[in-house]
Amino acid sequence: MRAGERWSWTPYLLSLPGIALCAVFLLVPLAMTALLSLNSFSFYGGIADVWKLDNYADILADSYFHEIFLRTFRIAALVTLFCAALGAPQAYILRRMTAPWRSLCLLIVLGPLLISVVSRTLGWALLLGSTGLLNQGLLALGLIATPIEFMYTETGVVIALIHVLVPFMVLSVWASLQRLDPQVENAAMSLGAGPTTVLRRIVFPQIVPGILSGSIIVFALAASAFATPAIIGGRRLKVAATLAYDEFLNTLNWPLGATVAILLLLANIVIIVGCNRLVERRYKQVFE
Template sequence: MTAVDAHKSLIDSPDTDTAADAPPPRPERRPLAPYLLSLPALALFAVLLLVPLVMTGLLSLNSFGFYTGIQDVWQLGNYIDIVTDDYFHEIFLRTFRIAVVVTLLCAVLGAPEAYILRRMRSPWRGLCLLVVLGPLLISVVSRTLGWALLFGSTGIINTALMAVGLIATPIEFMYTETGVIIALTHVLVPFMVLSVWASLQRLDPQVENAALSLGAKPFTVLRRVVLPQVVPGILSGSIIVFALAASAFATPAIIGGRRLKVAATLAYDEFLNTLNWPLGAAIAILLLLANIVIIVGCNRLVERRYKQVFE
């Protein structure tokens, strides 16, 4: 090694003493801009959702008397009455039974409908999509009243069936679970179509053509190529549909009436008819908790089965 090379090596080599004495690097500070930008949304979320929920939960812990009114006493009597009374068991069971059937019907009708719309070409795709999503542009009360006119004993459905000779007496749709399920399915199918449609946007049609060209049958293509892409949309749509069906008020109140109560109409009656606000608040809180538990549990179970089947 020449003198010049030795001099260069001394210059290029790090100073061990200086490196040892250097302070440790400071941790990088996270920018505060994302948190500051999210503060208005968090404040709005807290004011419009969390605060009412907390107040409703505190109200459900009060007691009520017909002569004394609402008493500021902390107790669990309202929850105990709901859990131990068969009347409330029947209403909650009916609520979730209707929600499950509506969710299944929406999945059976909405998923194929979204797939067919995805395969359509313009301008038919836009026209059919407008027909499917058109009910969302109309008030749910107006739609339900339309179904009430169709379901009546002298409505169009019964009149047409009797005129054709298929039935001799009108079919009872009003004040039955069947009528509520049909009306809720019509109201909530667009949400399933939108969820599945969003999942299908990531599916390249050429993948299906490639599978067909390699000898796969159409059913195999649907099961192995299309279905794995659609399942996340079906799960998302099922969560939305189930939550909306279980907490629906207008449709069960109009179609079901006072004969067929669900949890939402029961809470409404407790608030405005009997004026037992603590009991109505307890019903609302239990409905919310039951929705959360069922949705999270079913989502975890279906996702686990989905991974086992398709991975």
């Protein structure tokens, strides 16, 4: 606050409804889940209202849970990389299009967001099955001798999640490109810069914030995805979200399911914040 200015409660009072809404629908459920994760569970006695860290110790010491969390973040990282590689060029091409082709192509890119995630995933299950359209087409062309196993594999889950999440990357990069003046590119080319130099020195620095924000969104959604891994991965390919679901509804071990959910949230925060700071530091070193 500057010297001579009077303190005002107006901004805080205006923010109070949003803060209250966030507290009721986000912070309170998270706090209740965190407290539930500290309880113990037995199949004969049910949930015991005793605060212990046994659930966290069991997960951190068991290689079974290590494998599931490693698979979860490996899938999320691959989905994020492919979404960045596909979404950034798509957004740049869409920006250079003229009406009405831009609107039509944008509708096609954002089309998956208009359909239920379950419907989309069931469609991919039909395409990726051993008797699905993809395998049958490859067999008909003579490119493969036996069907490729996409269902119940990480490859199939990654493919389906890319289709679901790439629109978020396109939107994030698109928002960054709106601040880029097209005349700057034309000016650089008139001064002798080639297309590669223009993309590397002018366009890429402008879209890096969009790629970073899109990567955060995509990684968080991929790591916490449930419907797609449950349908494409099935029971044999568990991720953290499906593990928490099984603990809550199948084994009824709510404290362990809550522990998985809390650890997934904490790991997401640590990975996203750490990678974001690392990339931003490298970005400043290269372009400043």
